[in-house]
Amino acid sequence: MGTPTLLRPSVPSSRKGAGPRAAVVARAAATRWGLRGTALLYLGLLVALPTVAVVTRGFGSGLVALRDALTTLGGRQALILTIELAGLTAGINVVFGTVLAYVMTRYRFAGRKLLSTIVDIPFAIPTLVTGVMLRALYGPNAPVGGFLLRHGIHVIFAQAGILLALLFVTLPLVVRTVQPVLLELDETEEEAARVLGASRWVTFRKVVLPRIRSGIVAGGLLAFARALGEFGAVVMVAGNLIGKTLTAPVFITELLSQQKPDQAAAFATILFGLSFVLVLVTERLVRVKHREAA
Amino acid sequence: MSAALREARLSSSIRRRLVHGGLSAAAVLYVGTLVLAPLGGIVWAAVKGGWSTWTSTLSQPDVLHAYLLTGVITGITVVVTGVFGVVVALMLARDRFPGRGIVSAVADLPLAVSPVIVGLMAVLLFGNGGWFEPWFTAHGVQIIYAVPSMVLVTIFISIPFVVREIVPVLQELGVSEEEAARTLGASSFQTFFRVTLKNIRWGLLYGIALSTARAMGEIGAVLIVSSLIQGRTETAPLYIYRAFEQNQDPAGYVVAVTLALVSIVLLAAIEIFKRREEKGLQT
């Protein structure tokens, strides 16, 4: 393999007899470590260090802080509610996201590009603005909200609102994870199945689905992880009722405002650990898929 | 063709069109209800307040300062994550060393962290009893509950975007053009600026656009580390948050709509860069 392309020096080595090889190797090493050092320092200071801080603070005195947060302060309910809502979000968006991805890749129709752009809107909109939008539409004084309220359906300050917010922000995650996997699948395979007599649904189930399964799972996990930690959109539409509409991230802010940083740190570690594991698993899935396709 | 055959063909094509239509309709309906409707809602709410709300809100010095602060923080974030993101991506894509997987995971870590937790991290490092707090207090520098910590947390959450975009592009491009440049006498710098950078151009811009959108909209972390001092440490999202907290909904809607408009423009840029990137990799 040799030393990587961009990391070789271009300074001429002129000393002979004094170990020319050593000089060149030393200079190559200097450049390479310069690049590595910068990258590692950047990531180490900005990412690794803060993470370590949270974990040590939360578990510095053992599990006391965690137990406190979970049992006495309402953390358990917040965690359960968050996991439930995140799971529901992932489940719903996995279905609709896959349909969207399929429609956008396999069908041709006017406005396909527009649809693609609209799907990306949640990537660009600030999450707080998302919450504001939902409030504007479903709030008690809003057109749709008022109508629903009269029929006994609460959206804002209720779980339905939180769900809508989470569905909104996680939709592009699922679509954009499934789409590349779908694109790799050659349409001719589906055609071959149909020539052999399989109906469209059977073709989808037996030919398409197994191949895009890893993408669907990855998208679902990403959506789940994202939904676990969502704050901006949720804080605008939820009502912070423990066990009803208090989600984990909002709970952490409350702990902080109550001057309970240790408990906040412990709880946060759990939440973050869960998300991190999910993201890692997703990475593995996506990378394995790419290696297979290559 | 016999009548039976013609009929079969017609019914199968009708069935196909129904399935196509049904699926497409479901997709469009879902996206419309979930994504477009709320957009419409916010525009309606903002317009409802009337022109006067717009002018009065947008002329408040607090609001203008909020925009300015958002711009400054976003600008710094984008520059820092852009430059260092390229450095990290180069290392991940071109260098071989043990622990590469860990570095890649660390670069992706901010995606998994709830912004609230990021704010917590800053408090734990720079707040009362924090690791670095004594040093900064001794030097009279205010980090937490002031703009510097807001910049730091925004950088944290923006780190992955540029890196994740460029690494696959670098990998797909391969090293042969860079090797060719070296055989022709180009130094590492020349090779990077004249060959590599040109080739990753669109991927880089795409990543930068994504991180801009993310940085601009940051709320969870900055909420915790700012002190919500009106006119001093309030970004645009923070202003909106406070406006709604204090029942100043109309003003909140106005600023929210302006942010939404800027995001739409960013979205257009994102889409353009994404398409250019895909096209560039096809050669």
Added chain:
Amino acid sequence: MATPIRVESLWKRFGEFEAVKDVTFTAEEGSITALLGPSGSGKSTVLRMIAGLEEPTSGQIWMEGEEHTFKTVQERRVGFVFQHYALFRHMTVDQNIAFGLSVRKASKQEQRERVDELLELVQLAPFRDRYPDQLSGGQRQRVALARALAPRPKVLLLDEPFGALDARVRQELRRWLDDLHRELGVTSLLVTHDQDEALELANTIVVMHEGRVEQVGSPSEIYNEPATPFVAGFVGSSSVLHGNVIDGCVQFGEHRVPGADHLTEGEAASAYVRPHDVQVSAANGGVPEAAATVERIVTLGWLSRVALRLGDGQVLMAELPNRELEGIELGARVGVDMRNARAFDARDVASAPDLPEVGEAQ
């Protein structure tokens, strides 16, 4: 004497894997030297080490009397042509060719003149403002060549330059490279797995196999006097016949073929016989001595390949012009006379490549 390229005892290890083992050869001024071998033989690695794109594990590289083993790529001033062109996709043909000059801070005037000169040479002047993705494969490779030649390199290194092109274009470019080299006289080192290419273009061929040099020689030496079983089997087509050494010939059953003087009497040996060295005669009624049965005849244009089953069961391939096919038909008993062969001790033959099946196209 300052030869353009001299490689001594070059070794390259990638972890446990030895890609290049003790390679030594020299390239003369103004010559084309081909590194010929199957994929995995280490030839590309040797080329890249000469260019400086890889570092040798041990050994030395000398260019024009000066040791270059530890010089950087940029210092070596070699021209390198990649198999997949590696043109700068965001630059025009003009800018691609000028790159090596602009990087060395040549004046705009100089650059323009040199680019004009090279565009003229590779006959691509009308395409100067095109981008690589607007060119055909053959055109791209010509641009790559022009780009490599622009900074006036001391040597030209080509890594399977025509490998990615289709057969017709490959032939054309091969001829064109030959003419170009005659005109310019730049010392060139060409890596290829295509023996026709090597035999046609090179003054000297270095045959490589599994990281080692099997033989260094002129094309006719390589073809007519292969030094090892590998070279005998890899270059040109041969039938391999196994037998024993008797009286300076290799004997198998009733057949014998001369060429085993250098081997020990009685030892097991293998003879590599070229199809055109086999004379086949029709029976014409009588039963011929040293007979074989015709098993298969494949006619290709003006000649035919005949597969002959010998007395002891081995198969021999013969090539005859169609006009000599009289009386030779499927199942017939014919006389076989092998004029010439390269014989090797049976133990040396173990590592030679498997030859294709009887009747397969070469």
